[in-house]
Amino acid sequence: xxxLACDHGGFMLKQDIIKHLxxxxxxxxxxxxxxEDSCDYPVxxxxxxxxxxxxxxxxxxxxxxxxxxxxxxxxxxxxxRAAVCTNTYMAEKTRAHNDANVLALGARVxxxxxALDIVKTFLNTEFSGDERHARRVDMLKYLDSQLFGQ
Ligand code: RB5
Numbered sequence: 001x002x003x004l005a006c007d008h009g010g011f012m013l014k015q016d017i018i019k020h021l022x023x024x025x026x027x028x029x030x031x032x033x034x035x036e037d038s039c040d041y042p043v044x045x046x047x048x049x050x051x052x053x054x055x056x057x058x059x060x061x062x063x064x065x066x067x068x069x070x071x072x073x074x075x076x077x078x079x080x081r082a083a084v085c086t087n088t089y090m091a092e093k094t095r096a097h098n099d100a101n102v103l104a105l106g107a108r109v110x111x112x113x114x115a116l117d118i119v120k121t122f123l124n125t126e127f128s129g130d131e132r133h134a135r136r137v138d139m140l141k142y143l144d145s146q147l148f149g150q
Pocket of ligand 1: 067
């Protein structure tokens with residue numbers, strides 16, 4: 001299950017991503033926002049992040065104007081590793097090296113065809129599991145446990 005979240009700036013791109021997920025038969029849960037009315041990205045990013053940490057969803061795709069706001073909010077939630085990606089190289093590496101569980105996209109930064117390529121790469125790339133990458137991700141998890149007791 002993929003968790004989706006956006007603010008008003010990301011709403012239209014989220015609709016395009018939903019069409020893609022429907023077309024390829026991938027299940028998702030949409031945590032809002034559901035209109036283009038101005039809203040606050042932390043609300044939706046944190047709602048969707050909690051669903052990932054709880055195990056209800058495995059990964060997330062969060063969208064705002066730049067991708068930065070939703071990534072900042074998501075990364076406040078212990079257990080979330082959110083990465084803003086503006087190209088497929090970043091999407092591949094953040095899965096393979098960082099085991100990122102949230103892709104953050106900027107609807108005012110990437111157009112829909114590029115965003116969909118980034119989404120496909122993010123969803124189709126597994127964590128490499130290489131010792132050095134696992135060690136570094138473990139350090140991030142350790143920080144969560146030390147700072148937040150999780
Ligand atoms: C909304 O105008 C915009 O600030 C927001 O979508 C996002 O880009 C924030 O990081």
